Amino acid sequence: MNQFIQSLVDAISGGAILGLAALSIGLVFGVIRLANFAQGEIITAAAYTLIFTWQFGWFISIPLSIIVAVALSLLMEFSVFSRMRTATPATLLIASFGLSFLLQRVYELIFSNTVQTAPVGSALAQSIDIGGVRIQMLSVVTIILAGALLYGLTLFLSKSSLGLQLQAAAADFQTARLIGISASRVIGLSFALSGVLAAAVAFVSTVQTGAVGPSFGVPIVILALVGAVIGGIDKLSGALAGGFLVGFATSMLASWLPQDFSNFRDAYVFGLVILVLLFRPSGLLIRGRGVART
Amino acid sequence: MSEILSKGKTSLRWRLGPLWSLVSLLLLVYLVTLANSFMGDSVQVQLQFALVNLIIVVALQMFIGTSGVLSFGHIAFVAVGAWTVGLLTIEPDLKRSLLSDMFPFLFDVQAPWLVAVFIGGIVGGLLALIVSPFLMRLNGLQAGIATFALLGVVTQVLTYWSSIGPRSGQSMVGIPDVLNLQTTMFFALGAIVIAWLFQRTRPARLLRAAREDGIAAAASGINVVSQRIIAFTISGVVAGVAGGLFALTNRVLQASQLGIELTFITLAMLVLGGMLSLSGAVIGALVFSVIDVGLVQLQSGVDIGSLVISIPQGVRPIILGLILVGFLIFRPRGLTGGREIVWPFRSQRTALPGLPPNNE
Numbered sequence: 001m002n003q004f005i006q007s008l009v010d011a012i013s014g015g016a017i018l019g020l021a022a023l024s025i026g027l028v029f030g031v032i033r034l035a036n037f038a039q040g041e042i043i044t045a046a047a048y049t050l051i052f053t054w055q056f057g058w059f060i061s062i063p064l065s066i067i068v069a070v071a072l073s074l075l076m077e078f079s080v081f082s083r084m085r086t087a088t089p090a091t092l093l094i095a096s097f098g099l100s101f102l103l104q105r106v107y108e109l110i111f112s113n114t115v116q117t118a119p120v121g122s123a124l125a126q127s128i129d130i131g132g133v134r135i136q137m138l139s140v141v142t143i144i145l146a147g148a149l150l151y152g153l154t155l156f157l158s159k160s161s162l163g164l165q166l167q168a169a170a171a172d173f174q175t176a177r178l179i180g181i182s183a184s185r186v187i188g189l190s191f192a193l194s195g196v197l198a199a200a201v202a203f204v205s206t207v208q209t210g211a212v213g214p215s216f217g218v219p220i221v222i223l224a225l226v227g228a229v230i231g232g233i234d235k236l237s238g239a240l241a242g243g244f245l246v247g248f249a250t251s252m253l254a255s256w257l258p259q260d261f262s263n264f265r266d267a268y269v270f271g272l273v274i275l276v277l278l279f280r281p282s283g284l285l286i287r288g289r290g291v292a293r294t
Numbered sequence: 295m296s297e298i299l300s301k302g303k304t305s306l307r308w309r310l311g312p313l314w315s316l317v318s319l320l321l322l323v324y325l326v327t328l329a330n331s332f333m334g335d336s337v338q339v340q341l342q343f344a345l346v347n348l349i350i351v352v353a354l355q356m357f358i359g360t361s362g363v364l365s366f367g368h369i370a371f372v373a374v375g376a377w378t379v380g381l382l383t384i385e386p387d388l389k390r391s392l393l394s395d396m397f398p399f400l401f402d403v404q405a406p407w408l409v410a411v412f413i414g415g416i417v418g419g420l421l422a423l424i425v426s427p428f429l430m431r432l433n434g435l436q437a438g439i440a441t442f443a444l445l446g447v448v449t450q451v452l453t454y455w456s457s458i459g460p461r462s463g464q465s466m467v468g469i470p471d472v473l474n475l476q477t478t479m480f481f482a483l484g485a486i487v488i489a490w491l492f493q494r495t496r497p498a499r500l501l502r503a504a505r506e507d508g509i510a511a512a513a514s515g516i517n518v519v520s521q522r523i524i525a526f527t528i529s530g531v532v533a534g535v536a537g538g539l540f541a542l543t544n545r546v547l548q549a550s551q552l553g554i555e556l557t558f559i560t561l562a563m564l565v566l567g568g569m570l571s572l573s574g575a576v577i578g579a580l581v582f583s584v585i586d587v588g589l590v591q592l593q594s595g596v597d598i599g600s601l602v603i604s605i606p607q608g609v610r611p612i613i614l615g616l617i618l619v620g621f622l623i624f625r626p627r628g629l630t631g632g633r634e635i636v637w638p639f640r641s642q643r644t645a646l647p648g649l650p651p652n653n654e
Contacts, residue, residue, distance in 0.1 A: 035435055083623045089435045090364040094561060095622040097366075101558045102615030109608035218554075222446070229439045263454040263462070270443035270450075277440045278428050 002133045007255035013139035014251035015244040016146035017204050021224035022231065022243025023153075024197035029233050030170030031190045033089045034081055035225060037096040040217030041103035042195060045072050046202035047212040048111060051118040058121070066199040073195030074188060082187075100218070107214035114213070121207035142204045149200055150240075153193070157236075162189060170236070223250065223269070230276040232283020241285055246273075315634040316490045319576045320483050323348070326580055327479045337587060338475055339543075344583030345478045346539045348576065349485040350556075351563045353532035355575035356489050357525050358564065360498050362505030363433060366557055367425075367441030370448035371530040373552035374421050375414035375537025377452060377459060380466045380547045382410035388468040395456035407472045411481075411538035418534015421448075423527045430522040433508075445557065452549035465548035473542040481539055485532055489572050492528060497521045562618035568628025573635045578628060582617070589613060 021039070029035050049065040080099060084092060124138045157163035162185075169176040169186040177183050205220060206212060224243050231242015246269060253265045276284060323345075330341045354368050381389075382405040389401050405413060429440050454462045492498055504511035504518045511518060541547055559582075567578020595604035621628060 035439075080619060080623060084626075087622070087626060090438055091622065091626060093364065093435060093438050094565065095619060097558065098562065098565075098615055098618035098622065101555075102612060102619060105608060105611040105615060109606070109612065222442075226439060226443060229436060233435070264450055267447045267450040270446040273443045274425075274428050274440050277432055277436050281432055281436050 011251035013142040015248035018247030019244035022228035024194040026239025040221030043217035069199035070195035115211040238285040348579035349536035356529040367444040371418035371533035372537035375534030376541040378414040379538035414538030415535035419531035422530025568630040570632030574630040
């Protein structure tokens, strides 16, 4: 029973990370129809920043990593995606796939192929004992962090003028422009917010592993992208829930499948994805064919 | 009278134009291979890989270019083709000692390499056929993600399932050294001929119609899904054969070689040439490979007079990545712009099947 509660908490925190990552992809997709494969490299950049600046204290390192993530996210938009406004989602996916490959090789060139390590957030690495159940401190922090970010994001999107503009643009970009919402501002905002979320994902994953290599973000972004699509990438809630589901399922499979089978963990998740897409092509939470609109 | 004559000419051009596009592509591949056979051994090895990649790109074009549906999953067919050839050509004794966890019946199955390559193609095609009812209903982004998931499943199964290959982290070795550059070239020429013939079949025409306007095509009674299944399966066969050739060229197999990176490289080749035409696939693969060979030479240093020019080790893939992204931004239709090569001695360009409305 105790073991089950432990694995449940771990799975919720695993789901929370992928939920945030999927949300960061969904934010951008809602506005410009880009499923950004290179989001993983934003996460990697933030993670490298944490590793290299952790010695100066968390109050410097964490803000710096957020700044780097937001800057890289905006740089991608201005240098690549803003020039591809008429491209189809599939072409944009190929472009971001190429960008992801490109940035990984750049990281390889700068930071070498070996992993860089630093005791980032080592205070969170311990377990705490609650009534006989040992729970990882990091899992609790992850869940609280994800909850706080979601609450803040919801407040921002539903209360502030900019947030409402972003929501309008995500719902119907053309109409939003017609009523005077600045396209470039809304797109920039979505990339910036997605950078902030990427930095949060990077923080949690870096504390977890303590080591960052050039392809650090790739497995995260693959599962997040897959989660966003099966949840319904067209809606923020869909992307979030899909990401959570995939993270939760992978973590549960990892704790409960016997060793011989858990090697194939991702294969099961991917197989499930193909099935979900077959029956609900626009996502589990979306009614009708949401994504068909271009 | 003159009108009738000119109509006759048009129809002749209509027939010969596409044939010319086939012949010129075959000549191009032949000449590039011929030119390279005078170069050093290392270039020849690279060229053999380039020809294998060319076949993969042709397979990609047969499906992506014709149907307009994105596939990140073709490398899965390449991988099973390669695996098949590996298992069929390694000596039984070697298999017993190195791949001891395998199903016992796999130890004794053997085939001559040429037969093995064709079986590899059949296995690739079978996998494509089995998964196609699941994948072919999807469009755009969903198709991209689902085919990517397929690649993920296949890579992971080949990595970890030691009943059909090496234990995870190890590689399959002992694949015989039987394939030379010339034979690989004949396979590449064969793939181009098959793709060209396929372009002229009914399923390919219907798919091109559906690519340009899905709703109109469906309204005209085209069953898009079943046509896509045909195209996917045939291109899966070609990809499987390419996988077999990859196994015989590389002679060491590991699942990680047949994953995201190869997907990236072959897609980049297709985008570079222009995914809407067969000429685009062939030219893209050749140009990309020539650039790549050049960059490899630069890595080891090139003498120009008294200067030695060289680039650091990691710069090559960065340049290749820049080419892909740059083309997607500035010339999304690729070098060929989606056209086939046309007969050069006419002033007027012949409209060919597969040519989309030029709205850029």
